[in-house]
Structures are given as C-alpha cells and as structure tokens.
Amino acid sequence: MNRNLLRLAAALAGAAAVALPAFAGAYPLQVARNVIMYMALAITWDMLLRSGQISFGIAGLFGIGAYAAVLGVLRAGMSPWLSIAFAAAFAGAASFLIGFLILRLRTMYFSIVTLALAEIFRIVIHNLPEFTGGPEGVVLEGVIMKGSASGLYWLTLGGLAVALAASWGFEKSRMHFALTAIRNNETSAKSSGIDIFRWLLVAFVVTSSIQGLLGGIYVQSYGFATPDSVFDANFTLLPLAMALLGGIHSTIGPVLGAILLGLAAEWLKLRIPYGHLVVYGIIIIVVILFMPKGLYGLARKVSGAADRRRA
C-alpha cells in the first residue's frame, strides 16, 4: 500500500541529508552531525536488542573505537582514514573476545556486565598513561579533512549509512529470523536448529564494530580523546532513549527517536543547561511505562485500526 510512499520519503530524506551542507550554516550542521551520530548508535543498540539482549555497553565499545583510532595515529602512524577502519576492526575483535565471555549471560546479568565495560576500559586507559595518555587524554595534531564542516558532516553521515545498511541487512536476512526466534523463545529456537550463541556473537560483533567505527569518526572529528569524554555514559543513555521513544525492534524507530530527541535536547540545552538530561530520564520512564512500542509502534497501531475501520 503506502510502502512505495515510504520508500520515496526515505529517498528524499536521504537526498536532503546528503545535500544539507549546501544550504545549512555551521550551527545547524553541527547539530545535525550530532543527531546523526546518536541515530547511528541508537540503530546499533536496537539491532542487538532484537535478540532480547539489552546492552548498556555502547559507550564502552564507542570509547574503545575512539582510543583505537587516536592511538593508531599517534603510536602506529596510521592515517586518519585508516585509523577509523582500525577503530571498527579493533572494537569488533574486542567484542568477539568479550562476547565469548558474556553472551551466555541473560537479562539483567548481561546488561550489568555490559554496563561495566566502559568502566573497565576507562580504568585500563587511566592506568597505562605512557601508552594511552592517562586521565588527561591525548591530542591529535589535527582534525581529519582539516576540520571542514561539510566534510565532517559527510563523514558522520557515512557512519550512519553503515549502521542503516547493517540494520536493513539484519531485517532482510536470516538474521531477522534468528534474532526474533531467540528473543521470543530460546528453547524452541534451539529445536529449530538455531545455534543461539553463534548468532548472538555475530550480532554483538557487528553492532560493536559499528559502535567502534563511530567512536573513531568522533575522535577524528574532534582531534582529541580523554577517558571521560569518550566513555561518557551519555553515549549509552541517549541512543537507548532515542530507540525507546521512536520504537524498538525496527530501523525506522531509532531514526525517528533520534531526530525528535536530538532536536529537543538541542533546544532544551540552550534554555536549561543539563536540563536535557532530566528530560531524557523522564522520556525513558514514560515510554517504558506507557508506550512500550514507542512512537512507531503507536503509529502502526493507529494506522492498523484505521485500516480495519476502512475495511
């Protein structure tokens, strides 16, 4: 029915996103870059959530990617571009090892362990000052693409494109069946031949790699990293709130949520400093209590009811 309409809307939105630097000034571009980065993180969080695993580890993998990128440049002489790819690979490899240890855990045990990841990495980086720069962090000689505002924007958009492609890939492939079956019922998933651990590991490594990639893009865009800046809990909480608001278990939900919350937060930040964090907290609570499927779920319910009335 309106599937073609949706496709058209997505294509237009994509074109507008790519063309934005042509007609937006420095400030809107900066805001858009921020929204896009959190949107990408929200999508990756949702991808793993489709298996029923609630990760609080986004900041951990994001920070690992960020440090892999800066240290790749400073200690191994990588080019900024290579360091971004290295960030993804390093976060992927780290998550592969971590996944072996933690993907047998479920529910809050899994969540709590992932929450600890950022803390563990932060402590490690604090305590290896010769190599990592310690608590003061490290500064790069320059920002990628000489800090060109549109260049940085497009780079971040590229990160989003990777997250979107991966998410659609999950939705359209056997991954969708594996993750949904695992989320619904592990026992019957096993009886249908699903190797649960293996599929969870693939999903965890893919999403962690993208989170690392985004961390790499982030530090290369700002030119420095400190443990407190790149392992900031906001990198976990904001994407989570966005996906919840927009609607979980879909690609479109986190996209919608990121646009709404990202813009709302920007507006609030100008009025009440730190007030946006309170708003995030309130939104998470309200959505979980009253709108567990988010705005997208609500919209589908409403349009479904309308379809039925018409029929």
Add this chain to the structure above:
Amino acid sequence: MTKLKIERLTRCFQGLVALNDVSFSMEEGEILGIIGPNGAGKTTFINLVSGIIMPSSGRIEYKGRDITYAPAHERARLGIARTYQLIHPLENLSLIENVMVGSIFARGNGLKAARRKARDLCAALGLENLGRDTSKLTILEIKKMEIARALANEPEVLLLDEVMAGLNSDETRLLIGMVQSVAKERCLAVGVVEHVMGVIRELTHRVIVLEAGELIAQGPYEEVSKNPRVIEAYLGGAA
C-alpha cells in the same frame, strides 16, 4: 531400521529421579506411544532426546551415532524434531515465518526456498492465511503450526508432546489422520505422548509405559492395556 536407541537413560532433578534407567528403541516408520500418569517422565524423555536437557547417565544413539550430549540445535539439524507440551509460538513472527525457521536453520535453506517449503507444508496441513500473527490463530491452527514447525526441520524422528490436548474429538480425529499420513509419507519414527487412550490406540503401533520414571511395560496397546501393572499405575494415579 533403528532410528533411535536409548540405553539406560537416567535423569535426576536434585533428589527426584525423573527418568530411571530406561532403555528402548524407535524404528523407522513406527509410531510409538509414550504413556504414563502425570509426572511419569514423558516430557523429560522428550527433552533428553531433543537435547533441551542433558542426561545424568545413559546413552542416546541416533542412526548409530552417539548424540547423548550433543547440543539441541545440532540434533535438530541431524533430524530430530519435537513439539512442546506448553506451546511456544514465536509471537513476533507470522504463521508462515514460524514454519520457515526450521527450514532455514535446521536445513540451511535460503529464505525463498524456506518460504516455498513452508507454504507447501502449511497447505498439506490445511493451514491458510499464512501472513497472520500467531495471536490470531485458533487452538487447532496453533497445534497444526507446531507440527508444521517441527516438520520444517525435515526430521527422521518426530516427538509430539500432547499435541492433541485441548482439541475436540473432531479436531483430534483430523489431526490423527494428518500425523498418520505424514509419518507414512516421510517414513518417520514418531514418538507420541498423549493422555487420551483413544488417540494412543488409534495412532500407535507400539506403546511404552512410564511410571515414576521407570519403564514398566511395552508392547502393542491392546496387550499393554491389559497389563495389571499398567492398570494399577493408572488407577493409582487417579486415586
């Protein structure tokens, strides 16, 4: 040909011996009834064979291969499928998608092939409107879907745990006919757990009787149903 050979299979839960030193085998093309009072160990047996739980001791052989401790998903691929006494539809997948899962993962089919096969399977079982949510299905449709999901694994051994429970007599008769024809067509070894003796009599070639984890009798239904120990087990259970 022997599909499944169970040797001295035992499973304890803490102090309770749910299955105690049970040995028997299941043959190709044979429908075997597994009966016994509540708590006799029937579901435990199916869980052990399908790999949902592991035995405390004993051995399970499938087509001559030791699978005693093989993980459940591997057994599904080898050709062992089951249904669940407490039904577990995958509620975020539609009817046909539920059926596709086994075809995709147990058989390694691509999505297109899996959809085609699932459609055929559903047609054979008389399931329609395959895009529906599982929450919209009748009990009979859910039971058929559970069977279709198990058959999507293309199994050689099929274990049905009280699939007829909750159906009226017409529906039961319909499903009995379907299980019979599927078993014959595919030359399956079928294990059927049922409490309704009429179903067991009509459906099975042979019966084993469990009581408190022990195998107390086996043979054709007519013979076993006259066995004094079996009668006592059932009366004892009812009393």
